[in-house]
Amino acid sequence: MAPSLLSRLSQEHDLVLKTFRLLIADLCQQFNGGHPGGAIGMAAIGIALWRYVMRYAPHTPSYFNRDRFVLSNGHTCLFQYTFLHLTGYRAMTLDQLKSYHSARPDALCPGHPEIEHEGIEVTTGPLGQGVANAVGLAMATKHLGAEYNRPGYEVVNNHTWCMIGDACLQEGVALEAISLAGHWKLNNLTIMYDNNQITCDGSVDMTNTEDVNAKMRACGWDVIDIEDGCFDVAGITQALEKARKSTEKPTFINVRTIIGLGSKAAGSAVAHGAAFGAEDVKNMKRAYGFDPDQSFVIGDEVREFFRDIPERGEARVREWEALVDRYAAQYPELAAEFRSRVRGELPxxxxxxxxxxxxxxxxxxxxxxxxxxxxxxxxxxxxxxxxxxxxxxxxxxxxxxxxxxxxxxxxxxxxxxxxxxxxxxxxxxxxxxxxxxxxxxxxxxxxxxxxxxxxxxxxxxxxxxxxxxxxxxxxxxxxxxxxxxxxxxxxxxxxxxxxxxxxxxxxxxxxxxxxxxxxxxxxxxxxxxxxxxxxxxxxxxxxxLQLKTTRREGVLRGAYVLQEAEDAQVTLIGVGAELSFALDVARELGGRGVRARVVSFPCWRLFERQERGYKREVLRRHEGIPAVVIEPYAPNGWERYADAAVCVTTFGHSLPGKAAYEFFGFDLDSLTGKVVKYLGDLEEDGLLRHEFMQL
Amino acid sequence: MAPSLLSRLSQEHDLVLKTFRLLIADLCQQFNGGHPGGAIGMAAIGIALWRYVMRYAPHTPSYFNRDRFVLSNGHTCLFQYTFLHLTGYRAMTLDQLKSYHSARPDALCPGHPEIEHEGIEVTTGPLGQGVANAVGLAMATKHLGAEYNRPGYEVVNNHTWCMIGDACLQEGVALEAISLAGHWKLNNLTIMYDNNQITCDGSVDMTNTEDVNAKMRACGWDVIDIEDGCFDVAGITQALEKARKSTEKPTFINVRTIIGLGSKAAGSAVAHGAAFGAEDVKNMKRAYGFDPDQSFVIGDEVREFFRDIPERGEARVREWEALVDRYAAQYPELAAEFRSRVRGELPxxxxxxxxxxxxxxxxxxxxxxxxxxxxxxxxxxxxxxxxxxxxxxxxxxxxxxxxxxxxxxxxxxxxxxxxxxxxxxxxxxxxxxxxxxxxxxxxxxxxxxxxxxxxxxxxxxxxxxxxxxxxxxxxxxxxxxxxxxxxxxxxxxxxxxxxxxxxxxxxxxxxxxxxxxxxxxxxxxxxxxxxxxxxxxxxxxxxxLQLKTTRREGVLRGAYVLQEAEDAQVTLIGVGAELSFALDVARELGGRGVRARVVSFPCWRLFERQERGYKREVLRRHEGIPAVVIEPYAPNGWERYADAAVCVTTFGHSLPGKAAYEFFGFDLDSLTGKVVKYLGDLEEDGLLRHEFMQL
Incomplete structure (x- = not known):
């Protein structure tokens, strides 16, 4: 969009910004909670992105080649929810938008964005991870594009936009991912940094005084500064468009904003995680020329401002589908494979x-x-x-x-x-x-x-x-x-x-x-x-060792009988790398006149999915046969399937593998001895059956 | 040390370097395993540090004001072990040094440095954490110094030296800590970066192409480059001394080295995690002018080179003790407190x-x-x-x-x-x-x-x-x-x-x-x-709620009876934030004619430390009273103490707290109903006693 046009729109932007900011204030005020400040500060970024730059289709939310948006600072979810509403995502009605912090179990507005809901690409909230998710999304585009695009047929060429706050730049996972994105030269990735210099504890300079732009450049990123991030929709739009056109590097847009702009709490940590209070919200409305007694007001001009977005999105989808059709005519096999991938199928x-x-x-x-x-x-x-x-x-x-x-x-x-x-x-x-x-x-x-x-x-x-x-x-x-x-x-x-x-x-x-x-x-x-x-x-x-009786189908059921025994006196549960130990001990017990059966138990959750009948048949604890699991782990949870465990309840020890096993009593003699002693103890004191024993 | 003297020593250094490198090669070759390459590459850094710069006392390893050394790249532990041996740590005999990768359970040379052993400040191995540990050590010095030092009495002023490899600069935890160290201006912290550009997968430029020096500067660090890190002991020594004198910032010394220098695998990933092979080790010895058939050779000149270190260390300890004595005379109360802190006492x-x-x-x-x-x-x-x-x-x-x-x-x-x-x-x-x-x-x-x-x-x-x-x-x-x-x-x-x-x-x-x-x-x-x-x-x-019968002494035993019942039919286990639920359910059950006792169970490990008698008395499962735990967590491990659980086995849900509890069935009606139904089921099918039930 031409700069001149954008500045002519500035009055319109002003109204949209005010409307958006009051919506956020109202949404938090209704249940007296939530995170208003960040969302309010980022309003202009949102307009630039959703109105002018991002390529998406609200009525076809899963359009394959859409731009991806990640809200790494997920606590500002109202920012995303509100733009989803304004841009016409059908599920996000005003009624649903108001479900934020409500007790409605079917709400589409959880406290952090969740992938299940329309228009949300990834679930975010634990800070920093959104950045890494965005790197993965941008990689996916590069990868699929390299595999499937052909000259004149860019079937995958979307951009990934990642919104972050100050905190995301402190978390290690983001720093790791930033380094990789620079290394891989993911020029289809843009981070928009909501630089409001506020986190929960106060001003960021209490904990972070680094030169973030220099750090990002050192990591192989282009950097663009936006000074007036609260209002300069035109400047932000130009920066985003420049970022999309980057040929060599991912782009980091450092946008100075003011958290909770317009409220009394503006610019302070108080604006981060609490509603502003009814009076302050009213004052904001007065200052903005709105009726202080009305809430959730979205005027016609604002509706109009976003109105054509769904249709533009549908046109984009049709264009892409036509492109893929032409591509299929030109490259039928490749296109068939591509379409199968789009459907998420495996051969x-x-x-x-x-x-x-x-x-x-x-x-x-x-x-x-x-x-x-x-x-x-x-x-x-x-x-x-x-x-x-x-x-x-x-x-x-x-x-x-x-x-x-x-x-x-x-x-x-x-x-x-x-x-x-x-x-x-x-x-x-x-x-x-x-x-x-x-x-x-x-x-x-x-x-x-x-x-x-x-x-x-x-x-x-x-x-x-x-x-x-x-x-x-x-x-x-x-x-x-x-x-x-x-x-x-x-x-x-x-x-x-x-x-x-x-x-x-x-x-x-x-x-x-x-x-x-x-x-x-x-x-x-x-x-x-x-x-x-x-x-x-x-x-x-x-x-x-390769064992004779192991079965891959058994693994799919979580646990299975590896070796049955008539009139068994004990079930030995073997697991993973130590499975053969269970078989060896069973043999050794046999030599000592103790009848042991052996169960291989590779996966609890797969086992839990089985019917009760199968589970009983495998474990046979209901017949009163005690079960002993052999695994050099903390035994927590094995109590569900076993009566006793040869396990490890301390940290390990640096020794060659075999010596480490022996050090912790995982050798044939010790193991057998422990099982025999346990069975003897059980005989002597039946009450032990009520207690899980670590052998 | 004057530069001229250091360069006169270069011949001596040459011999020490060769001796050290062959020792490492031999130590790995004896058991055909281990990590030789990094240790060999870092030899010159080690000489500069242990011989010239670091202030420590091998015969008083716990000397309070010693410099701290952290080996963040802990897999190169032989580097540290070998210098501990050469500089006279008594526990680290040559015989012990050879225990690396042996099956001796009492070895002092585990595969990564462990804090229990003389001369080791922290256990390292999981990469990146050593950097953060070093930041903590340097903070401790700054903190204690600010609290206890007085003009003329610097009772705590040691330096922390942290050795890292390429990998540590990739791990998020290190990047977080680096940012903080710069922010806090910890000028008593120096990172020595063994920049050999090799990790397990190959050359670092496969995964990291950032400008590390620029990144460190952006994070508030001084940077010093060392080009010839394999041999330039004098240059490294000067850099370390400059780092110690830094007045404003922590220092990052970027030392270019060659992994596995002298072996055929030099400069490649092969040198990282495998012994070089007998023939290659012999060739190294030949090339260095050593007898290829002799191993673990430490000549007299090399012994001489390190000989005075223990005595210098003891002199340093005496000097510090004298300083603290004078300090005590001048500031008796402060010194008493300081000495109590040194002994690790709590008031x-x-x-x-x-x-x-x-x-x-x-x-x-x-x-x-x-x-x-x-x-x-x-x-x-x-x-x-x-x-x-x-x-x-x-x-x-x-x-x-x-x-x-x-x-x-x-x-x-x-x-x-x-x-x-x-x-x-x-x-x-x-x-x-x-x-x-x-x-x-x-x-x-x-x-x-x-x-x-x-x-x-x-x-x-x-x-x-x-x-x-x-x-x-x-x-x-x-x-x-x-x-x-x-x-x-x-x-x-x-x-x-x-x-x-x-x-x-x-x-x-x-x-x-x-x-x-x-x-x-x-x-x-x-x-x-x-x-x-x-x-x-x-x-x-x-x-x-504040409950009437809770007892802090009960917490110290891990679990205790909160409410006993005659002829109890069920034990309800309550935990933490949901403890009152157990009491409420017990009351409600009483109204329905079911006698329930209640146990508060805040900590498993404290409970496990109790005698069997106490444990039985608390749980009374041996009397056949079934126990039901109420906790909205995955129940794994509760099977040890309970027969059934009202628990959560999915992820949670965004709802206001009370609504979230209700959503998952943690309200009085649901809870009571589940317990009643469970007791009924048990009556009907005794076999259920053999199975842990999720209610």
Whole structure:
């Protein structure tokens, strides 16, 4: 838009700004809560974005090539909700808009934006992660564009706009992602920084006095300053348009704003997280020339200002669909594949790519993961596989893999990459890896299935992002290697004693510990077919035996009987890297006249999905057979399935794997002795059946 | 040291460098594993540091005013171990040095440095955290110096040296901490960056192409470049000495090195995490003029080179002790306090500062925390209390508190601070907050007890650091507010459904949910008296009733009977913010003729420390009384203490607190109905006793 036209519109903007700001004040005032200040400060940015720059279609919210908008400072959600309403998103009626902070369970205006709702691209709220999500969304565009665009047919070329506050620039996950976006030269990504210099505690200079523009430039970003971010819609619009045209770098737009502008609390932390009070809201209305006794006023001029947006959006959708039709005529096979990806489909043959059997030799399950999954990754373009600098350890590379890199990059070591590459080196940035992967997955349901990989311990760094993936039911597959104390010498800092307790408790997530290659096939099958949620495939560093009776179908049911026994006196539950221990102990017990059955139990959540009958059949605790689980983790939660555990309740110890197992009593003699003693104790004191025993 | 002298020493340095590098190669080769490359590349830095610059005392390793050294790239631990040996730390014999990667359970050379061992300041390994630990150590010096130094008596003025690799500059936690160190102008902190441009996956430019020096300058650091970091001991020494003298800023020394210098793998990722192979090690020895068939050779000249270090250290200790003696003569009271702090003592009256009773009105337990702890924080200087930008929410400020800030800072809002301030605004940097706090605690056992505060959910961001605090048994107290779904409108992104599962499983850590002010008094009492480990005090956002029968002593035992019942038919377990629900349900059940007893259960780990007799008496499950726990969390682990749970197994929902409780069935009617139905089901099908029921 020409600058002259924009400035002629400034009166109109003035009215829209006032209307918007009063709406926010009213929406918070009605329930006397919420976060008004940021949304009010960002009003002019919103007008520039939703009215002039962003390409989207309110009546076709899932239009594939739409620009993506991420509100990383998710507590300012009213900013987004209100623009969704003004620009004509059908679900966001004024009535719904007013549901913010109400007790309506069906409200579309939760305290932070949630992906389920129309016009919301990702769920945000835990600060910083939105930035990484936006990097993932921008990557998705670059990746799909490189794969599917042809000269004259830019079927994927959207832009990603990320709104952030001061806090997002303090969080490590954002800083990691910013560094990567600069490295990858994601020129289709723009951060709009609501620089109001206020956080909850007060002025930002209490905690941050760095030169943010210089820092962003050092990270490979272009920087544009906007001095009057509260009113200069024209200046912001020009900056956004310049950002969209950037050819080399992502753009950081540093917009000076005033939090809670117009209220008494303006410019102070008080404006951040509390309503202004009825009197102050009235005063704002008076000052703006509005009726102080009317609320939620949206005048006709304001309605008019946004009126043509849905239709412009629909025209855009039709244009894109026509483009894809012409593309399909020119490149029929490519277009068929593209359309299948747009529908989020996986080629139906993916299961056939998994080996039906494996060499009968000891294999680390991290290596089994490679045997199982790399053929899928190689063939099926939906998978974008990354690692947080542990490529040599996690076995996730396939022959001929191409790295996702800007094509101009000539790394000192290794081959050049390209944007259509599907292997991502994230560097040592676990949190950003998982959070960017959420963005890749959120681009469009099922179009990209991101896979991450690292040591299991470092999924604690990534945990906030893994959680957000689970909350959003995004299919991300995390390959977590070096689980259990068997990982050895790296010691307690790397031995994930208690990390599984978190992931087993996390809703919507499958945490699976396979025990050999066959079970690893089951684990990856479960992960790939779990289209509505993330999976952690948790594998061993060290080689484990191939067991005869393991079954991938058993893994899909969470737990299954590996070895039944007549008149069993005890059930041994084996898990993952230590599954063979359970079989060995059962054999040894047999030699001592104790009849033991063995259950393999790779995944709690899959087991919980089974019918009660199956569960009883597997565990047989209702028959009074005590169950002992063998796993060198904190036992929390095993109490549901077992009466006792050989477990680890301290942190680990730096020793070679086998020695570490022995140190903690995970050798055949100790294990057998503990089970025998437990059964004896039970016989002596029946009351122990009421208590979970750590052996 | 004069430059001329240093260059005359270059021949000597050459021999030490070769000896050191071959030692590292041999130490890895003996067990064919480990991380040789980084340690070898950093050899010259080590000589500059341990021989010329660092102030320490190998024979008095815990000398209070010693310089602190942190190896953030902990996998290069052989670097540190070998210098500990060469400089005369008594525990680190050559025999012990050789225990690296051995199966000796008593080895002093675990795969990453561990705080328990002589000469190790903090346990490192999970990358990036060492940087934050070092920031905490440097803060401790500034803080204690500001509090206790007097003109002519600098009783605390040590320097902190932090060694990092390329990876540490990628991790978010380090980036957060770097920003804070610049903000606080910690001129007593130096980062030595082993810039070898190699990580596991290959060259750093595959994942990081930013201008690191410019980024550090933007964050408020001085930058010094060293071009020839492999050999230029003189140049590095001068840089380190300049860094120590810095008056305004922390210093970042960018040292170009070559990983695995001298081996065939030099300069490549192969040198990072694998031994070089016997033949390559022999070739290195030949090239260096050493006997290829001899290993672990440390010649007399090399021994001589380091010989006087222990004695110089002892002289330094004597000098400091004499200084403190003179200081004590001049400032007897201050010195007495200082010496008490050095011994890590708490004033014996701390318990008396806790109110003995509380106003009988509904109070959020986050506010109760303030009532209980702020009087202690105000009086007792050991406590350094911080928040990740949630000061208005966490209630941890006391009248007259002074912020920890550089005295020159004039923040736009709020008063000026000082280095002797004890309230820390960390900004929105939860991970750095916890990791810096570990550094504060590690400075000297008990001298500083850091307290952090944020919403419970954001302790997932901080989890890797909370874990390292637990692993090191550092006393850090974390005040985690807004626990449970009762926190309301912020919604599922902020409702910590499954986070307690992690912390209840984490060894050495107390996770305590108090149910009212009286129990909050118990929780903080437990936290303060837990001198060998961290505590999370987990509190509510919303007001809860003051209950009549709660007892702080009960909290100290983890669980206790709140309300006994004759011939009880069910035990209701109440927890934290929902404790009153259990009492209400018991009353309601009574009205329906069901006799219910009530147990308050704020902390699993404290309960586990009790005798079996006490545990049985509290739970009475051995009498066949079924127990039902009421807590809106994932129930994982409650199976140990209960037969059934009214719990939450999905993510939360954005609703006002009361509505959120009702949405998930946590209202009197639903709760009572569920318990009644469960008891009925049990009567009908006894087998259910073998299964944990989610009601």
């Amino acid at each position: 139906s043959n993916w299961r056939d790519l998994i080996p039906t059997s494996f060499p009968d030799k000891s294999t680390a399950t991290r290596a089994s993961s490679g045997l199982v999954f790399n053929p899928i990754a190689k063939e099926i373009k939906s998978f974008v596989v990354g690692t947080a600098d542990l490529a040599p350890s996690v076995n996730m590379t396939w022959p001929g893999k191409v790295d996702f890199q800007h094509p101009s990059l000539k790394p000192t070591s290794g081959p050049r990459g390209a944007y259509n590459g599907r292997f991502v080196h994230y560097g040592v940035r676990e949190h950003a890896m998982a959070s960017i992967s959420n963005g890749l997955a959120a681009f469009n349901h099922g179009t990209i299935i991101p896979v991450t990989s690292s040591f299991f311990m470092f999924y604690l760094y990534a945990a906030p992002a893994v959680r957000m993936g689970a909350l959003q039911r995004l299919q991300c597959i995390h390959h977590a290697t070096h689980d259990s104390i068997g990982m050895g010498e790296d010691g307690p800092t790397h031995q994930p004693i208690e990390i599984a307790a978190l992931y087993r408790a996390m809703p919507n997530l499958l945490y699976i510990r396979p025990g050999d290659s066959e079970e690893t096939a089951g684990a990856w099958t479960a992960a790939v077919q779990e289209r509505e949620g993330p999976t952690i495939v948790s594998t061993s560093r060290h080689a484990v | 014996s009256n701390w318990r008396d500062l806790i109110p003995t009773s509380f106003p009988d009105k509904s109070t959020a337990t986050r506010a109760s925390s303030g009532l209980v702890f702020n009087p202690i924080a105000k009086e007792i200087k050991s406590f350094v209390v911080g928040t990740a930008d949630l000061a208005p929410s966490v209630n941890m400020t006391w009248p007259g508190k002074v912020d920890f800030q550089h005295p020159s800072l004039k923040p736009t809002s709020g008063p000026r601070g000082a280095y002797n301030g004890r309230f820390v605004h960390y900004g929105v940097r939860e991970h750095a907050m916890a990791s810096i706090s570990n550094g504060l605690a590690a400075f000297n056992h008990g001298t500083i007890i850091p307290v952090t505060s944020s919403f419970f959910m954001f302790y997932l961001y901080a989890a890797p650091a909370v874990r390292m605090g637990a692993l090191q048994r550092l006393q850090c107290i974390h005040h985690a507010t807004h626990d449970s779904i009762g926190m309301g409108e912020d919604g599922p992104t902020h409702q910590p459904i499954e986070i307690a599962a992690l912390y209840r499983a984490m060894p050495n850590l107390l996770y305590i949910r108090p149910g009212d002010s009286e129990e909050t008094a118990g929780a903080w009492t437990a936290a303060v008296q837990e001198r060998e480990g961290p505590t999370i005090v987990s509190t509510s956002r919303h007001a809860v």
